[in-house]
Amino acid sequence: MLEKNRKLFPYILILPAALVMIGVVFYPFIYNVVLSFSNMSLRNFREWQIIGLDQYYKVFFEPSEPSFYTIFLKTMIWTVANVTFHVIIGVMLAMMLNRQIKGKSVFRTLLILPWAIPQYIVALTWRGMFNYEYGSINLIITKYLGLPAVEWLRSPTEAFLAVILTNIWLGFPFMMVIALGGLQSISHEFYEAADIDGASAWQKFKNITIPLLRPVMIPAITLGIIWTFNNINVIWLVTNGGEPADQTHILVSYVYRAAFGLYRYGYAAALSMVIFFILLVFSLTFMKKTQATKAAY
Amino acid sequence: MRNKAYFKKQMADAVAYLILIIFAVIAVYPVLQVLSISLRPGDRLLSTSLAIIPEDATFAAYKELFTGRPFLLWMRNSILISFVVTATGVILAALAGYAFSRFKFSGKNFGLLSLLVTQMFPATMLLLPMYIMLVKLGLINTFLGVIIIYSSTALPFCIWTMKGYYDTIPVSLEEAARIDGCTQFAAFYKVVIPLATPALVIVALFSFMTSWAEYVVAAQVLQDSDLWTLPVGLQTFQANMSTEWGLYAAASLIVSIPVVILFLALSKFLISGLTLGSVKG
Numbered sequence: 001m002l003e004k005n006r007k008l009f010p011y012i013l014i015l016p017a018a019l020v021m022i023g024v025v026f027y028p029f030i031y032n033v034v035l036s037f038s039n040m041s042l043r044n045f046r047e048w049q050i051i052g053l054d055q056y057y058k059v060f061f062e063p064s065e066p067s068f069y070t071i072f073l074k075t076m077i078w079t080v081a082n083v084t085f086h087v088i089i090g091v092m093l094a095m096m097l098n099r100q101i102k103g104k105s106v107f108r109t110l111l112i113l114p115w116a117i118p119q120y121i122v123a124l125t126w127r128g129m130f131n132y133e134y135g136s137i138n139l140i141i142t143k144y145l146g147l148p149a150v151e152w153l154r155s156p157t158e159a160f161l162a163v164i165l166t167n168i169w170l171g172f173p174f175m176m177v178i179a180l181g182g183l184q185s186i187s188h189e190f191y192e193a194a195d196i197d198g199a200s201a202w203q204k205f206k207n208i209t210i211p212l213l214r215p216v217m218i219p220a221i222t223l224g225i226i227w228t229f230n231n232i233n234v235i236w237l238v239t240n241g242g243e244p245a246d247q248t249h250i251l252v253s254y255v256y257r258a259a260f261g262l263y264r265y266g267y268a269a270a271l272s273m274v275i276f277f278i279l280l281v282f283s284l285t286f287m288k289k290t291q292a293t294k295a296a297y
Numbered sequence: 298m299r300n301k302a303y304f305k306k307q308m309a310d311a312v313a314y315l316i317l318i319i320f321a322v323i324a325v326y327p328v329l330q331v332l333s334i335s336l337r338p339g340d341r342l343l344s345t346s347l348a349i350i351p352e353d354a355t356f357a358a359y360k361e362l363f364t365g366r367p368f369l370l371w372m373r374n375s376i377l378i379s380f381v382v383t384a385t386g387v388i389l390a391a392l393a394g395y396a397f398s399r400f401k402f403s404g405k406n407f408g409l410l411s412l413l414v415t416q417m418f419p420a421t422m423l424l425l426p427m428y429i430m431l432v433k434l435g436l437i438n439t440f441l442g443v444i445i446i447y448s449s450t451a452l453p454f455c456i457w458t459m460k461g462y463y464d465t466i467p468v469s470l471e472e473a474a475r476i477d478g479c480t481q482f483a484a485f486y487k488v489v490i491p492l493a494t495p496a497l498v499i500v501a502l503f504s505f506m507t508s509w510a511e512y513v514v515a516a517q518v519l520q521d522s523d524l525w526t527l528p529v530g531l532q533t534f535q536a537n538m539s540t541e542w543g544l545y546a547a548a549s550l551i552v553s554i555p556v557v558i559l560f561l562a563l564s565k566f567l568i569s570g571l572t573l574g575s576v577k578g
Contacts, residue, residue, distance in 0.1 A: 009481050010400035014408070017393035017456060020385075024449035025415055028426035035426060093320055096313040109561060110321040113328065116560035118510035120528045121549040124535045125327050128334075128542065136330055169323070230419055232513055237532070255421045260517055265425060272422035279417045 035269035042263035055270035066246060066254075068271075075229065075250040078164060082228045085168045087221060090175025091213070097176075098183040108180075115173035123237035126166040127153070130238070153239065156247035163238045163248060167231065175220060182216030183209070222286055229279060232256055251275045335359070335546035358543035359551075368548060370523065371530040378440055378526060379508040382447045386455050386504035387497055389448075394459025395485055399468070409460075412453040421513070428517055442518045443526075447508040455500040462496035463489065502563055509556060527552050 036055055040048035059068055093111060097104055114122065129135045130152035138149040152162045190208045199207070232252045239248040242257055249257065252275065259268035336354040362368045396402070397409060427446055428437075436442035466489060474484040490497075512528040519525055531552070534545035 006481070007402070010396035010402045010405075013392040013396035013400075017389040017452060018408075020389060020449055020452060021412075021415075024427065024445055025418075025423060026411075028423045028430065029418070031426035031430070032422060035429075040429075089320070092316065096317050099310065099313050101310055101313060107317045107321055111317075111324050112561060113324050113557070116557040117328070117553050118506075118528075118556060120510060120512045121531070121553055122327070124532065124545065125331055125549065127535065128545075129327060129330060136326075169327075173324075226417060232421060237512065252419050252421050255419065256424070256513065259421070259425045259428075265429070268421075268425050272419055272425070275419040276417070276422055279419065280414075283417050 032269050032272060035266055036273045038266045038269075040265040040269075041267075042265075048266070051266075055266045056274070058267055059271050059274055066249065068274075071249050071251055071254050074160065074248075078160075078167075078235075078250050079225055079228045081164050082167050082171060083221060083224050086171040086175045086224060086228075087217065089168070089172040090177075091179045091217075093172070093176045094179035094183055095209070097180055111176060112173045114170045115177075117170075119170065119233045120237055122170050123166060123234045126162070126169070127238045127240070130162045154244055156244060159239050159244065159248045163235050166238050167228070167234045170234065171224070171228070175217075175224065178216060178220040179213060182213045185216075186212045222283065225286075226279060226283065251278075331546045331549055333546075334543055335550055337543055358547040362544055362547050362551075366544065367522070367525075368530070371525050371527045374440070374524060375509060375526040375528075378443055378447070379505050381440075381444050382451075382508040383501050383504045385444075385448045386451055387501050389452060390455035390459045390500050391490065391493070391497060393456045395463055395489065397456065397460040398463035399471075409457075412456060415453050424514060424517070431518060437518055438521050438524060439518075440524065443508075443515055446514050446518070447511065450511075451500075451504045451507045455503060458500055458503075459493070459496055462493055466492050499563065502559060506556065506560075 034050070037050050037052060038048050039051045039054070097108055097111075129137050132138060132149060132151060132154065135152070137152065141147050142149050150158055152158050186209070190212075191204060194204045194208060229250075230252055232250075235248065235250055235253045236242070236256065241261070242249045242253060246254075246257065251271070255268050255271050255275065258264045258271060333351060335358050336356070337351045338353055338355045338357060397405065424446075431437050431442045431445075436445070470488050470492070471484040474488045475481070479487065510528060511526075512532065515526045515529050516532070519529060527548075531545060531548050534541040534548065
């Protein structure tokens with residue numbers, strides 16, 4: 001009796017969470033797979049049927065504006081630009097904070113602020129700051145730099161740049177905090193030994209800091225890439241749903257638009273599956289690669 | 298020689314300060330900007346002045362927010378939803394995490410792995426099928442619909458965090474309690490749970506924040522303006538910015554301040570939980 005109980009106990013503990021995950025995550029996932037092979041839309045909401053690979057064909061080959069490839073390219077630019085700046089700024093600030101200086105904790109608190117504020121408020125606030133006439137960014141540009149005002153939210157390139165700036169602002173504290181933790185765990189002895197050997201600051205950075213920081217940063221970067229790739233809040237709220245004229249979408253925001261703006265449910269489901277596979281392949285290869293590099297030291 | 302090294306260090310410190318100050322200003326400036334707008338009188342919202350505290354500062358926007366707008370209603374909705382989601386999340390994660398930490402059972406690795414895979418789902422992928430399910434179940438325009446979706450968002454992270462924390466608690470404590478005659482569940486409830494309080498706090502904070510600051514789901518499911526949560530309500534202030542800019546600023550300050558304080562106080566734990574979850578996979 002007791003033995004049987006023992007075996008049953010973990011399942012009882014897991015049951016509630018498992019029910020939620022099955023009902024709210026796994027079942028919808030399967031449903032999404034089915035939808036991606038169907039012709040469901042607002043018009044065919046009740047009488048939808050399986051039509052095969054049509055929606056996938058449309059994702060890749062339908063001559064739409066903007067096309068899948070343009071959005072994919074933008075998503076890559078968005079992800080790479082954001083994560084690169086997050087890491088560079090984050091590591092740089094962490095190195096400054098890791099020095100013996102006064103007021104360290106004050107700086108640390110102020111610099112975490114962008115991460116602590118709810119994302120939607122950050123996005124809406126920056127949208128206001130990018131306003132052409134009254135936004136503080138154009139005011140600073142015209143008043144202090146004497147340059148002409150920029151049409152931030154009205155032309156596609158500038159709008160996309162505006163979103164990236166917003167997201168860089170909001171994302172660097174995470175990398176900073178992670179890098180700071182990593183730096184603090186590096187023993188001073190390495191640097192002292194390098195000093196005795198007469199190493200330059202750059203040599204110390206390249207040969208001590210980077211290799212020892214790497215195991216801490218790689219998981220954070222993997223997470224950062226997935227989060228950025230997936231971040232619909234910022235792009236949606238800063239550009240007010242892809243303005244101007246759906247020119248500022250990344251893949252996830254375009255799925256949202258296709259589903260809830262254009263009511264193309266089957267198409268949106270197929271596009272979702274494509275994004276999912278991109279992310280999955282990326283994560284698996286990235287994890288494999290980094291594991292391989294981990295074994296090197 | 299000694300002097301030269303000292304001078305070099307002084308220079309490096311000066312550069313460090315300069316960089317830190319520049320970035321601290323960049324980090325704080327938007328917040329001050331919002332503060333400034335929230336204090337402007339109604340006829341000068343669209344000012345081109347860059348002063349932080351406006352000359353004729355007023356609390357009119359705050360007053361209007363509480364008396365003339367459904368701000369308190371949105372806040373009540375948000376608090377209600379977040380509270381239910383947090384409670385559910387903490388209970389489910391505390392139980393499931395314990396099983397993953399202490400027991401060997403078939404399906405364990407599969408379970409842990411599938412929790413990780415869900416983190417790779419595109420943000421909007423499950424929203425569409427879930428939306429259709431909610432329509433069919435008649436749960437559109439209900440709090441229950443939003444709560445169901447939110448409860449699953451943070452759950453994988455919470456379970457991993459709880460599991461990681463339980464792993465650090467010695468099993469011998471429960472064994473002692475069992476010898477003293479406790480049932481399996483009582484040993485967990487009376488011995489392990491009190492020790493796991495720090496992790497429970499983190500999980501609670503994380504669940505709370507996911508639902509407190511969520512916009513995309515709420516905007517689709519809650520169509521009736523009486524049911525709006527704070528993010529959906531605040532977005533309407535921003536949409537027609539010419540008139541409501543001051544209200545938006547005041548509201549976003551009120552919404553952010555408690556969350557920011559909580560976050561700053563607990564950020565250290567949050568990070569250790571995050572790295573734990575990702576590294577162990």
